Amino acid sequence: MKSTVASATALLLALSGSPGAAKPVVDTAYPYTGPDVPVGDWVNPTVKGYGKGFPRLIEPPAVKPASANPSNNINVISLSYLPGGINIHFQTPFGLGEAPSVLWGTRPDRLYRRATGTSHTYDRTPPCSAAAVTQCSQFFHEVQLRHLRPGTRYYYQIQAANGTTESGVLSFDTARAAGDPTPYSMAVLADMGYTNAGGTYKQVLRTVDDDDVAFVWHGGDLSYADDWFSGILPCADDWPVCYNGTSTHLPGAGPVPDEYKTPLPAGEIPNQGGPLGGDMSVLYESNWDLWQQWMNKITKRVPYMVMPGNHEASCAEFDGPGNVLTAYLNHNKANATAPRTNLTYYSCPESQRNFTAFQHRFHMPGAETGGVGNFWYSFDYGLVHFIALDGETDYANSPQKPFARDLKPGETHPTPGETSVTDSGPFGTVKGSYDDNKAYQQYKWLAADLAKVDRRKTPWIIAMSHRPMYSSEVSSYQPRIRAAFEDLLLQHGVDVYLAGHIHWYERLWPMGRNGTIDRKAIVDDHTYMTNPGKSMTHLINGMAGNIESHSTLSEDEILDITAVVDQENYGFNKLTVHNATALTWTFVRGDGGIGDELTLIKKKPGRRGGGDSKHRYGGPGVLFQ
Numbered sequence: 001m002k003s004t005v006a007s008a009t010a011l012l013l014a015l016s017g018s019p020g021a022a023k024p025v026v027d028t029a030y031p032y033t034g035p036d037v038p039v040g041d042w043v044n045p046t047v048k049g050y051g052k053g054f055p056r057l058i059e060p061p062a063v064k065p066a067s068a069n070p071s072n073n074i075n076v077i078s079l080s081y082l083p084g085g086i087n088i089h090f091q092t093p094f095g096l097g098e099a100p101s102v103l104w105g106t107r108p109d110r111l112y113r114r115a116t117g118t119s120h121t122y123d124r125t126p127p128c129s130a131a132a133v134t135q136c137s138q139f140f141h142e143v144q145l146r147h148l149r150p151g152t153r154y155y156y157q158i159q160a161a162n163g164t165t166e167s168g169v170l171s172f173d174t175a176r177a178a179g180d181p182t183p184y185s186m187a188v189l190a191d192m193g194y195t196n197a198g199g200t201y202k203q204v205l206r207t208v209d210d211d212d213v214a215f216v217w218h219g220g221d222l223s224y225a226d227d228w229f230s231g232i233l234p235c236a237d238d239w240p241v242c243y244n245g246t247s248t249h250l251p252g253a254g255p256v257p258d259e260y261k262t263p264l265p266a267g268e269i270p271n272q273g274g275p276l277g278g279d280m281s282v283l284y285e286s287n288w289d290l291w292q293q294w295m296n297k298i299t300k301r302v303p304y305m306v307m308p309g310n311h312e313a314s315c316a317e318f319d320g321p322g323n324v325l326t327a328y329l330n331h332n333k334a335n336a337t338a339p340r341t342n343l344t345y346y347s348c349p350e351s352q353r354n355f356t357a358f359q360h361r362f363h364m365p366g367a368e369t370g371g372v373g374n375f376w377y378s379f380d381y382g383l384v385h386f387i388a389l390d391g392e393t394d395y396a397n398s399p400q401k402p403f404a405r406d407l408k409p410g411e412t413h414p415t416p417g418e419t420s421v422t423d424s425g426p427f428g429t430v431k432g433s434y435d436d437n438k439a440y441q442q443y444k445w446l447a448a449d450l451a452k453v454d455r456r457k458t459p460w461i462i463a464m465s466h467r468p469m470y471s472s473e474v475s476s477y478q479p480r481i482r483a484a485f486e487d488l489l490l491q492h493g494v495d496v497y498l499a500g501h502i503h504w505y506e507r508l509w510p511m512g513r514n515g516t517i518d519r520k521a522i523v524d525d526h527t528y529m530t531n532p533g534k535s536m537t538h539l540i541n542g543m544a545g546n547i548e549s550h551s552t553l554s555e556d557e558i559l560d561i562t563a564v565v566d567q568e569n570y571g572f573n574k575l576t577v578h579n580a581t582a583l584t585w586t587f588v589r590g591d592g593g594i595g596d597e598l599t600l601i602k603k604k605p606g607r608r609g610g611g612d613s614k615h616r617y618g619g620p621g622v623l624f625q
């Protein structure tokens with residue numbers, strides 16, 4: 001067991017920098033000119049008053065404070081895998097005054113070992129000094145336990161410091177070693193936030209409580225913090241996210257809860273707020289706090305692995321009617337209009353640019369696996385090698401652009417008007433042209449990571465990024481992410497490519513390059529056979545919930561590459577790894593029903609994950625082991 005950061009100097013260093021190897025820091029060449037604290041509610045823009053005005057959603061902190069008026073508290077606990085260990089991430093409103101510390105052991109009554117870690121913070125808006133102690137996170141702590149036994153339950157207790165209350169005795173299970181053939185399940189979801197995600201939450205929590213999933217993998221678009229401005233936008237007839245007496249039509253099925261029928265208080269404007277009305281989640285940072293605290297019941301029990309989505313990039317993605325956000329964020333004029341939309345990189349407060357909250361509020365094993373921070377990394381669990389890719393930045397023509405792409409000839413720095421509000425990264429190096437995928441560190445890392453996979457141990461390789469390569473909802477980013485990664489993934493016999501972003505469940509037919517359907521790999525409507533090097537199975541699961549509701553297409557727009565699309569139900573996917581030749585992908589709907597099921601089978605794996613000539617597939621239900 002190694003411990004880190006014993007000295008005050010090291011702690012100060014840790015406090016001053018970003019975690020992991022992610023870079024660059026936020027560019028501040030031009031000033032931010034908006035309100036000190038952008039609040040998406042013109043009527044009652046309270047910051048501290050989570051309980052004022054119309055009821056705001058309140059989630060309990062991870063640790064219940066021992067006193068009635070705590071000066072500091074552990075509000076969020078979130079686990080993640082490290083190679084051979086675990087990262088215990090926790091969050092407090094204020095610093096600890098010492099290195100974060102955890103007691104741990106293999107028996108709950110014998111926590112004889114102590115590990116210390118590092119802390120980091122960012123200058124969030126508003127600061128936690130302006131918010132409720134049990135509802136705010138500004139200091140982020142990482143304690144790493146290494147050299148643990150695989151597939152083993154450990155117990156831990158986060159120690160009190162500087163006003164916090166120690167946690168209860170909690171537990172986690174380490175990842176099963178690569179090559180361990182024991183069957184297991186894990187949960188996959190994407191595009192969640194709060195709104196519409198209640199059913200998904202309930203079902204994921206149930207599987208965690210039942211010890212039915214080993215961990216959760218969230219493919220980006222986590223909290224939808226950047227939709228705080230939905231509290232600005234008035235209800236619209238064509239947007240079914242409007243409650244509190246103005247509309248009883250809820251996105252998705254199910255009865256309308258009584259609290260949705262409560263009329264708004266006098267003076268409140270019905271708007272596109274959260275489940276309990278307009279005032280919820282009207283602050284970017286409190287949206288993050290609330291979502292993370294909501295997820296505590298899951299994230300402190302099982303590792304919660306994340307990756308970046310577009311909603312993690314900055315405080316806003318696009319303007320509202322009349323360009324209200326341009327008026328508000330650029331000119332500090334609430335409830336006003338602007339002649340044209342002009343959201344730039346500098347429209348957001350500094351702490352709400354360049355994936356800053358995302359970089360601090362999680363710790364993925366980027367640095368530990370040769371990748372970068374929370375952006376790209378890999379890990380093994382039993383018979384699967386999992387690869388997380390950054391679909392937002394760090395490849396040619398990525399959806400979020402680095403400044404260098406905004407430069408005009410002769411410029412060394414773009415003017416604000418040449419930037420975009422979500423400009424971000426690159427988080428790795430780019431040695432060569434921004435237009436050349438092979439110049440990117442992410443590409444080189446992926447090639448090296450794939451080359452190292454031992455298919456005798458992990459016959460399955462499953463990759464995920466936020467962005468799908470193919471869908472019936474065709475979009476310009478799709479050929480770009482294909483150009484970046486598809487060849488490498490195919491060359492190395494990757495079996496499955498997962499994505500989110502599109503807010504529905506979509507199962508595609510197995511496909512090779514250019515969206516060519518690999519008919520030889522289709523056994524029947526619910527069974528595919530892997531065809532390493534020739535095709536991959538593409539799955540989209542962007543239907544966890546979220547305030548933007550479902551994506552939709554009419555039936556005649558659905559392409560022949562799509563095997564199944566569900567535009568009605570929310571939920572998540574349970575992936576069950578049976579053995580080296582079979583896994584099952586199950587769409588678990590928010591109401592507990594099963595939306596779809598796919599079994600993937602492969603011939604007895606060879607060196608590259610493919611079959612060898614001595615073993616042939618024997619038809620549905622006959623699997624080689």
Ligand SMILES: [Fe+2]
Nearest residue numbers: 221309310501
């Ligand atoms: Fe997205």
